[in-house]
Amino acid sequence: MTLLDISRNLDIAPQPAPAAAKPSLVGLTRARLGEALASVGVAERQIKMRSGQLNHWIHNRGATSFDEMTSVSKDLRILLADAFTLGRPEIVSEQISSDGTRKWLLRMPAQGPRTRPAEIETVYIPEEGRGTLCVSSQVGCTLTCSFCHTGTQVLVRNLTAAEIVAQLIVARDRLGDWLGDASESAAVPRDGGRFVTNIVFMGMGEPLYNLDAVRDAIAVIADGEGLGIGRRKITVSTSGVVPEMRRLGEETGAQLAISLHAVRDDLRNELVPINRKYPIAELLDACRAYPGASNARRITFEYVMLKGVNDSPADARELVRLLSGMPAKINLIPFNPWPGSPHECSDWATIERFSEIVFRAGYASPVRTPRGRDISAACGQLKSETQRMRAKEREALAAAE
Known part of the structure; x- marks a missing residue:
């Protein structure tokens, strides 16, 4: 007998639809x-x-x-x-890495009667002298970059500006990071400053495909009488949505980061498929025209190190040639593996040799230390652990039934 049959037998009257939840004021401009x-x-x-x-x-x-x-x-x-309420997104899970990195799986309420709650991940990375919060701008992603696990998930929807800001609100709640807060729940020692000092739009999604919400979120985050994180400490990373880059600079004043990862169009077409629409030369022209770019406000180029793919000395020399004359720094990112990935991380000696070539050409070329790998919170890993957890839950439920 089905639940529908039971309902008919008991002659249960239809129940009125639940009243709409009161909206939250958190994160609003x-x-x-x-x-x-x-x-x-x-x-x-x-x-x-x-x-x-x-x-x-x-x-x-x-x-x-x-x-x-x-x-x-x-x-x-x-x-x-x-x-109204002052409600925050629901914290579905919180994971803390052995290196102090924290990852929150947050559930955003449904945006209408025909939509479901959406889940995104936010990562906090404590470092010496600062703390960086990596926020998401979309639920899922459309870009299908071959080295990024987030790109294997379909785009569900854009986040609203308030939902983007709410990720910072949750982080400050959990870290005891509000002015005058005497909470002992913080992950790192208190030194008189703030735990979250920097924001990077490097979580799930392509920020420039949701630029209106990103712009409004930055306005709230940078408000000196509110959250108070200066625009120079806010970085927006894009895979290369060239038509929106100038607008990003003009309307937000944020720092720019480019997910480059290759120095030839044929290879970048495979690694970062948006390159087929906006090739490297066009992307770099947009970088040179980015409002406010200077030696004091350098553009960051992110370059994930893939073994035998993009890590040769010739690649390093071509990278230097491409960026000639541009105020830039290059972040070399050891590849963070995920199940089913077609790539491996470059050997450490190879990464050091690549970095040395770039450094000798006059560019800062720090190698980003992988953080939060043990909780799948490192660059390119977001949502992978969540998917595995959900799969295990479904398997357990099926076995129980």
């Missing part, structure tokens, strides 16, 4: 906060002041309840609590 205030009847002449107050309490103080907002009138707090 000042303009969107103003719209929220207007919707509960706040006079237009007070919108600017009140939205500034909300921005301060939500994004500077990390308020989780409207009752905490002591500078806001009690009547307004009641109105806001009736209409």
Whole structure:
């Protein structure tokens, strides 16, 4: 007998659809906060002041309840609590690496009655003197780069600006990283500064395919009266969406990173398929025209080291030639393996030889230390561990049934 048969036999009356959940104000721009205030009847002449107050309490103080907002009138707090929440994304899981890296699997609420909740991953990397949060901009990805596990997953949807910002909110909650917070839950020793000092858009997705939301998220993150992370400490990485690069620089002032990974079009076409649409020469022309690029604000070129593929001395010399005259630094990334990957990481001696050629040509060429490999939080690994966990859960459920 099916559940439908049981329902018919018991003559269960159809249940009304559940009331829509109240929206959260977390992560909203000042303009969107103003719209929220207007919707509960706040006079237009007070919108600017009140939205500034909300921005301060939500994004500077990390308020989780409207009752905490002591500078806001009690009547307004009641109105806001009736209409909105200060809810964060659900933390499905938290993993902590042996090197201190943390990875959160976050579940974003459904965006409508016909959509499902979406899951993304966010990674926090503690380093000497700073802490970097790697945020996602999309659920899944469309770019299918051959060395990146995230690219093997279909694109579900873009994240909203608020959902991007909420990843930083969750990180500060979990790390005890709000101003005046005396929490002992932090992963690294407190030295008087902030745990999250830098933001990189290097998580799931291609940021320039969701540029409006990325722009608005950066505005909230960089707001000096809110989250307060300066634009020079925010880096947006792109695989080469050339038409949107100038707009990124003009509208966000963010630092630019390019996922290059090859110095020849035939090879880059295979590693980074978007190259077929925007080849290397066109990409580098857009880099040279990037607003604000200078020796003080160098463009970062990311280059994953793949054994026998792109790691020869000739590749290193061609990389130097391509970047000649450009304010640039080159991050060499040892390949992080994942199940089913067609690639292997270059030998350490090969990576050092490549780095030395680039360094002698006058470019900084640090080799990025792999972080969080034991929890699949390293570059190119996001969501792989989550997929394996979900598969195991399905197998266990099937066995139980």
